[in-house]
Amino acid sequence: MQMPLSEKYMNRSEHQQLVDEILGEATLILLQRAGPVSFRALIEQLQVMEDQSDDADRRQLIAQTIVEVRKSIAEGERVKQQRAEGINSVQHLYTDSHHSGNNRKH
Numbered sequence: 001m002q003m004p005l006s007e008k009y010m011n012r013s014e015h016q017q018l019v020d021e022i023l024g025e026a027t028l029i030l031l032q033r034a035g036p037v038s039f040r041a042l043i044e045q046l047q048v049m050e051d052q053s054d055d056a057d058r059r060q061l062i063a064q065t066i067v068e069v070r071k072s073i074a075e076g077e078r079v080k081q082q083r084a085e086g087i088n089s090v091q092h093l094y095t096d097s098h099h100s101g102n103n104r105k106h
Helices: 012-033 039-052 056-098
Strands: none
Touching: 012 039, 012 056, 039 056
């Protein structure tokens, strides 16, 4: 019986290095195809790699990589939304304080 991947690679930095290698491999394939390089294309390539792998540990690692990519996408969207909300708040404060009902200049 094979040892689960989580026990096999206890060290977080080793695990992250393996994830980075999988991401690099998938990205290189996308670049070699000269097609679009996007999060969607990356996830699709990772899924192809997962489906084609005969090694259970590698499939598990690729599945974890897909989860990490999706989390990264979600975090990026959350940050983008927060920035947009922050910009809107600043614009709202600026326009409210400078364009009140009082038209006097001094």
